[in-house]
Amino acid sequence: MSDFSTWDIIRNLLLAARWTVVLSLVSFIGGGVLGVILLFLRIGKFAGACAFARYYVELFQGTPLLMQLFLAFFGLGLFGIDVPAWLAAGLALIFWSAAFLMEIWRGCVDAIAKGQWEASASLGMGYFQQIRYIILPQAIRIAVPPTVGFSVQVVKGTALTSIIGFVELSKAGTIVTNATFQPFTVYGFVALIYFALCWPLSKSAQVLERKLNVAHRNH
Amino acid sequence: MSLIEITEVRKAFGDNEVLKGINLNVEPGEVIAIIGKSGSGKSTLLRCINGLETINAGSIAVAGAQLLPDELHLRALRLKVGMIFQQFNLFPHLTVGGNVMVSQTVVKKTAKDQAEGMARKMLDRVGLGHKFDAYPDELSGGQQQRVAIARALAMEPIALLCDEITSALDPELVQEVLAVVRELAAEGMTLIMVTHEMKFARDVCSRVVFMHQGRVHEIGPPEEVFSNPQTAELKQFLGML
Numbered sequence: 001m002s003d004f005s006t007w008d009i010i011r012n013l014l015l016a017a018r019w020t021v022v023l024s025l026v027s028f029i030g031g032g033v034l035g036v037i038l039l040f041l042r043i044g045k046f047a048g049a050c051a052f053a054r055y056y057v058e059l060f061q062g063t064p065l066l067m068q069l070f071l072a073f074f075g076l077g078l079f080g081i082d083v084p085a086w087l088a089a090g091l092a093l094i095f096w097s098a099a100f101l102m103e104i105w106r107g108c109v110d111a112i113a114k115g116q117w118e119a120s121a122s123l124g125m126g127y128f129q130q131i132r133y134i135i136l137p138q139a140i141r142i143a144v145p146p147t148v149g150f151s152v153q154v155v156k157g158t159a160l161t162s163i164i165g166f167v168e169l170s171k172a173g174t175i176v177t178n179a180t181f182q183p184f185t186v187y188g189f190v191a192l193i194y195f196a197l198c199w200p201l202s203k204s205a206q207v208l209e210r211k212l213n214v215a216h217r218n219h
Numbered sequence: 220m221s222l223i224e225i226t227e228v229r230k231a232f233g234d235n236e237v238l239k240g241i242n243l244n245v246e247p248g249e250v251i252a253i254i255g256k257s258g259s260g261k262s263t264l265l266r267c268i269n270g271l272e273t274i275n276a277g278s279i280a281v282a283g284a285q286l287l288p289d290e291l292h293l294r295a296l297r298l299k300v301g302m303i304f305q306q307f308n309l310f311p312h313l314t315v316g317g318n319v320m321v322s323q324t325v326v327k328k329t330a331k332d333q334a335e336g337m338a339r340k341m342l343d344r345v346g347l348g349h350k351f352d353a354y355p356d357e358l359s360g361g362q363q364q365r366v367a368i369a370r371a372l373a374m375e376p377i378a379l380l381c382d383e384i385t386s387a388l389d390p391e392l393v394q395e396v397l398a399v400v401r402e403l404a405a406e407g408m409t410l411i412m413v414t415h416e417m418k419f420a421r422d423v424c425s426r427v428v429f430m431h432q433g434r435v436h437e438i439g440p441p442e443e444v445f446s447n448p449q450t451a452e453l454k455q456f457l458g459m460l
């Protein structure tokens with residue numbers, strides 16, 4: 001009843017998957033940069049900045065990503081600002097990723113024993129020297145696996161942006177389904193493509209975790 | 220003028236006043252043992268001298284310079300006074316050599332080869348020159364503590380604070396660390412150490428401070444303090460009652 005071949009379906013989905021990849025990368029990298037800034041506010045010595053970072057995280061972790069997308073897309077529209085779907089999607093995902101990455105990394109900094117701060121202080125190091133030479137090198141090591149693991153959440157999070165009309169993999173799946181009336185086949189392929197994107201990431205998070213654990217024991 | 224002058228120092232955590240007016244003057248080259256029950260404020264006193272805790276009242280002066288709680292003064296103080304911890308606190312991501320070099324290169328901006336020379340010298344001094352490239356978790360507790368001593372010595376402090384530095388060690392490893400401390404004392408290093416090693420305190424220390432409920436309860440040369448305690452509390456602590 002339609003002249004869509006299986007190959008046509010896959011080709012269209014793969015083309016749209018590029019946007020899933022781009023959006024994931026933008027969100028992850030943008031969220032990472034913003035997350036680092038928030039992290040330094042959070043562990044820094046200025047009470048106001050620290051509180052700001054804390055509320056930021058609570059706000060973005062305490063509301064569904066979907067609401068954040070709606071607010072970015074429709075909310076700004078209320079003020080007469082016309083936000084294209086790609087911009088709203090990108091911004092919302094960056095802000096959302098930043099909150100989670102910052103929390104992950106803060107946990108890693110907190111995991112460094114208090115004795116490390118005290119020993120480096122007693123040797124005369126200043127705050128930034130402690131961070132740079134003692135705390136971060138240890139925190140980064142334990143932060144890598146959960147950070148890579150979180151990238152999987154980002155990839156899956158991009159699927160939500162289909163709701164505000166951004167054409168990535170999920171949205172393309174809906175469009176193609178409407179044209180082919182083969183939802184099971186189409187969404188089957190959609191799921192496979194997501195799996196192909198996410199599985200290597202979660203697998204490498206596992207491998208890294210094991211590697212770094214061993215490295216920590218034997219160097 | 221004494222090397223370390225502690226005058227009427229008070230420190231409270233919330234409502235809990237832990238130090239209730241401590242007075243203590245330490246002369247250059249003295250070895251002071253601080254003894255006392257758990258919770259009497261021994262660690263807190265050492266941590267105040269190193270600026271890890273800020274005092275609520277009184278004053279602490281090291282080599283004539285007042286201890287003030289801003290970072291500039293604190294760092295200047297810590298260059299003069301090193302500290303060794305019960306839990307060693309070596310940096311696990313750095314080699315033994317790296318542990319001893321990092322503060323020299325970062326804080327003093329010493330050139331790398333010079334810092335390495337100093338690190339090797341100090342590691343030799345504690346008998347661990349051959350472990351330069353090992354990582355801390357490849358060492359025994361006693362060896363780790365000796366590296367921590369070398370690390371503090373590399374900053375060329377004029378005094379060392381030691382907080383129960385053998386308490387986390389297996390009994391057979393205690394002596395190798397005490398031997399290093401004994402040597403430092405013989406070389407004239409000023410030492411203030413919290414310790415439960417009474418025999419060591421008796422042999423090595425010039426004065427013993429007995430702390431009780433946040434005060435210096437009794438103080439004197441070891442032979443007096445240990446053989447002829449004046450107060451019931453000290454007698455009880457020494458197991459003489």
Ligand SMILES: Nc1ncnc2c1ncn2[C@@H]1O[C@H](COP(=O)(O)OP(=O)(O)OP(=O)(O)O)[C@@H](O)[C@H]1O
Nearest residue numbers: 232233235237255256257258259260261262263264
């Ligand atoms: N950071 C802190 N916050 C609140 N209370 C503290 C803190 N550090 C120490 N204290 C309290 O101060 C008191 C004295 O502690 P301190 O560690 O100086 O004793 P100590 O003489 O070293 O004992 P120990 O022999 O067990 O090491 C204790 O009652 C302890 O609970």
Ligand SMILES: [Mg+2]
Nearest residue numbers: 261262263383
């Ligand atoms: Mg103590």
